[in-house]
Amino acid sequence: MRSVKVLIAAGAASLLSSGAFAADMAIASPPPAYYPPPIEDFGGWYLRGDIGMTNTRGKLFAPAYDDVSTLSVNQLGHGFTGGTSFGVGVGYQFNSWFRADVTGEYRSKVLFSGTDFANIAGLGPISDVYSARFSSWVAMANVYVDLGTWWCITPFIGAGVGGAFNQIDGLQDLGSIPSPGVGSVNSASYFANAANKTSFAWAAHAGLAYKVNQNFTVELAYRYLDLGSAVTGKGDTFDGILGGRGRPFQFNDMTSQDIKLGVRWTCCDVPAPAPAPLVRKG
Template identity: 70%
Template sequence: MRSVKSLIAAGAASLLSSAAFAADMPIMPPPPMAYAPPPVQDFGGWYLRGDIGMTNLNGKLFAPGYNDASTVSVRQVGHGFTGGTSFGLGVGYQFNNWFRADITGEYRSKVNFNGNDFAVISGLNGVPGNWPLGDTYNGGISSWVGLVNVYADLGTWWCLTPFIGAGVGGAWNKTTGLADLTTFPANNLSTSLYQADGATKVNFAWALHAGVAYKVTNNFTVELAYRYLDLGSAVTGGGSTFDGHTSTRPFEFRDLTSQDVRLGVRWTCCDVPPPPPPPLITKG
């Protein structure tokens, strides 16, 4: 019986001693709470781009004779251009998940122009009266276009990102000559052929973009887009008829616009590294 009491007393003394030792230990502050680094943002960096498109140029031809006081009336029929192709390259920068900008240059292939004018001229060649005549035109235009563009990406769903954009720059329009076959119905259907030379003109140009992009990989994106492009105007040079009559007065293509469908690719070549995450534990 005495041995059991001794064991109990010894155990109690040991517990009291341990509690006293723990009470004498300094109190340590708890470690700071750890937090996860912010998610890596999926944007940033320079990119190269290439585009190929189908062009649909529109505009009206203005003949120099329409400024003459002798022109009574003019009716234009069937003015239009054939379809063409555009080829472009550019470099840009993706600033964040929704904003990017690029500089592009493109070549627009030659398209042919055809159309007819029916006019009434007063006192044709000094002969009194109003004289009808008809003009049949055939010519061509090609262009170089440079633009600075900005885009807004409107969110991503199933790897598809719709976007809108706008651009400003310049267009270098080159005519490749214009043939004007004039018919005089009142004069036994006689004809006269005038051949104008080609010329170049530089204009202010602007564009509106809308399309959708598909991200194939982190560095490679495919775009399908529509673009409305205003190219300004174009002119011809002087010319001559086959019977020796010459003129320095140019024909003018006015209000040149194009509605293009374009397929493009973007390759992000230099990703911007994300900022390093903060340490998990900071010193107190």
């Protein structure tokens, strides 16, 4: 019986000694968890809409000056009234600073007016008072560089190329020509038919974008737009003396400085890749 008690006491002592040794051992920390790098949130496909105020400029060339010996021409008051543009487009945000879109817009009809005073050899001074209407459709491919974001506002610059479908209609030329009689003046009226012309167009952009939320951005932008040239159809005088074969008028160096308010809606975000599985080493 005594030997049994001795064995039990020795076993208990051994267990206590092992427990104390295990308590003194350092517990190894688990290996650090692996997480995938954060995914940059830059958007993807977007739709856009714009409305703007247009300020069109252009130089009128009257073909009559080619037919006579013109000594001098003074052009006074040539200009267009202000107008409005309406545009839509689709684009893609490639990363946090570069995007591109394709746009189409209608530029509302504006009125042209102006007066020429010319000195013609053999006739003396004559005057022409012009009026016409101008409108255009423009399609552009544009690229933009976003220059950083501060307080949700992103300044940007951009450029675009495309084409302009320009239309002139309703051109009238009311001329006053001196006659041989002293103090007498003859009046002549010329009317040109409507015509369209497609020209190469290019643009430069600059503006500010405000990100309202993840999918909606508002833009305020300035654009310089070169529309190429426009031309009228053939025409005739009021008395029909030209038989509808009058030469067309042409508008050269058509440009516009526009202020636009636009919105962008990110409609199709780029899907984020699935996160990598959690990996523990050891």
